[in-house]
Amino acid sequence: MEHRIDQIKKQLHAQSYKLTPQREATVRVLLEREEDHLSAEDIYLLVKEKAPEIGLATVYRTLELLSELKIVDKINFGDGVSRYDLRKEGAEHFHHHLVCIECGSVEEIENDLLGDVEKIVERDWGFQVKDHRLTFHGICRKCHDGATTLKK
Template structure:
């Protein structure tokens, strides 16, 4: 995962301005505790440090960082675009478990579809660049509420 300096250097090399507002946005983005943030959540976190930063600055910075491969957009079918910092040299991203009740997203590391991809590439003469796996169900907390007890 890139650090703040690498992102700023890449922006400069690309010809983007490094304004104080953009720099603050990048700093805040790098410190967000949650892995899947919305533009609104990033905006609120930046506003806590500088009330002069506008939403358009946040949107534009997110758009540029996505174009450059520093963050990736995720859709968890909840009506909101979410973003996360990413490894730029990974072939595949991690997978997600999504709770249908509370919307919690749990990350799953590891590429569980590697054998399937190899078979597809060999049998269908198709080169796979990436895939995304979303598994829907209930987190243990929601399931416990629904059933009256917890499961492991």
């Protein structure tokens, strides 16, 4: 975790920002709960356990800054709630998600599935792609298998 904190500190410094204690507390929560796709309110409640003096507005400002600097990706799975996801170390693009419409689980796909699509978009439309997001909505294996078992 400390290596990742140092890397984020360098990314902030490169853009003339500091890793303040408030920002570090927020980043640590994101690192500790990396698989959870937390909302700003979720992050705030977890940060508050570590640093009670930090307010919700500070967490929001921190998340917006980290999002602008592409350290964090702000995502919405169609339920109206913004969630925050740390960009993987060295990742050029945002990773993809599988969202189950039955249980709400979210799985990540680390592979970049859209490299060829980007090339076509750039070639045929002259559009320079800087990033992309792909979210599949469907039924996860666990819910699908459970439904199949119930039918038998």
